[in-house]
Amino acid sequence: MTKPTLNILLASPRGFCAGVDRAIQIVEVALQRYGAPVYVRHEIVHNRYVVQGLEAKGAIFVEELDEVPDGRPVVFSAHGVPKSIPAEAESRQLMYVDATCPLVSKVHREAERHHADGRQIILIGHAGHPEVVGTMGQLPAGVVLLVESEEDVRTVQVDDPLNLAFVTQTTLSVDDTVQIVAALKARFPAIAGPRKEDICYATTNRQTAVKAIAAKADAILVLGAPNSSNSMRLVEVAAKHGCTNSMLVQRATQIDWAMMDNVKTLGITAGASAPDILVQEVIEACRERYDIQIEEVVTAVENITFKLPRGLAAAE
Numbered sequence: 001m002t003k004p005t006l007n008i009l010l011a012s013p014r015g016f017c018a019g020v021d022r023a024i025q026i027v028e029v030a031l032q033r034y035g036a037p038v039y040v041r042h043e044i045v046h047n048r049y050v051v052q053g054l055e056a057k058g059a060i061f062v063e064e065l066d067e068v069p070d071g072r073p074v075v076f077s078a079h080g081v082p083k084s085i086p087a088e089a090e091s092r093q094l095m096y097v098d099a100t101c102p103l104v105s106k107v108h109r110e111a112e113r114h115h116a117d118g119r120q121i122i123l124i125g126h127a128g129h130p131e132v133v134g135t136m137g138q139l140p141a142g143v144v145l146l147v148e149s150e151e152d153v154r155t156v157q158v159d160d161p162l163n164l165a166f167v168t169q170t171t172l173s174v175d176d177t178v179q180i181v182a183a184l185k186a187r188f189p190a191i192a193g194p195r196k197e198d199i200c201y202a203t204t205n206r207q208t209a210v211k212a213i214a215a216k217a218d219a220i221l222v223l224g225a226p227n228s229s230n231s232m233r234l235v236e237v238a239a240k241h242g243c244t245n246s247m248l249v250q251r252a253t254q255i256d257w258a259m260m261d262n263v264k265t266l267g268i269t270a271g272a273s274a275p276d277i278l279v280q281e282v283i284e285a286c287r288e289r290y291d292i293q294i295e296e297v298v299t300a301v302e303n304i305t306f307k308l309p310r311g312l313a314a315a316e
């Protein structure tokens with residue numbers, strides 16, 4: 001029996017970013033250097049496949065430091081941690097390695113600089129996301145105010161409108177954030193901040209790439225986890241740019257093949273914490289059912305890498 005035809009548009013860039021790559025390497029190098037088990041506070045990156053792969057090598061994932069026994073090393077996840085966490089590790093004399101993405105650390109330093117200059121800080125981000133908890137936790141409680149939407153901008157109460165700055169989560173929707181920043185600048189014209197926002201190159205590039213395929217695709221699959229902010233934003237961006245039939249899947253086994261009935265062109269992308277092997281798994285699942293043709297749609301070429309932290313680099 002001949003298979004139906006399916007055109008696949010592969011968004012590029014997609015999948016792993018430099019910060020995720022570095023965080024995974026940090027756990028692997030720590031396992032080689034210190035032996036198993038190495039503890040990791042919070043999912044090192046928001047992807048079950050990655051987490052299970054590291055667990056198989058001897059990593060143990062915990063949510064809080066009190067689950068780490070004395071004497072074992074602990075790695076902090078790529079999302080960043082409040083200052084109280086390394087302080088607690090030090091007070092317990094735990095050996096820790098901080099896998100916070102350097103682009104998240106950059107936002108932490110920005111917030112500290114604004115605070116040192118006497119400004120109150122507004123963080124644009126999603127309540128409860130570990131990156132937001134980490135950024136707010138760089139400064140004393142109450143110094144950083146969180147806004148999630150233009151509506152929040154209208155109601156946020158600040159101490160002094162002339163002494164304000166904003167920073168953002170790195171994995172937001174670029175388009176939504178433009179609107180929120182515009183609302184902030186309209187209400188607080190003196191607000192200081194980055195030239196645009198702090199959304200990282202990887203989040204920006206993946207959103208641009210998914211926009212490029214959205215209008216041409218009958219459906220889009222985004223490989224990623226529900227707790228991955230940048231993956232969820234890809235689903236939303238695809239829907240807003242012409243493909244309302246966009247959905248998140250963690251593995252090929254989650255694909256709803258019934259919804260594929262009228263799909264002639266399928267777009268595929270992956271969040272920054274989803275490894276390409278999961279994209280290949282989806283392509284193979286499509287190949288079993290369809291006669292597939294693949295076109296890669298490239299909107300940027302990435303060659304960014306981040307060094308391992310001092311103390312873990314190969315020569316040390």
Ligand code: SF4
Nearest residue numbers: 017019101170200272
């Ligand atoms: S998504 Fe951006 S901020 Fe997050 S780890 Fe990747 S490069 Fe860093």
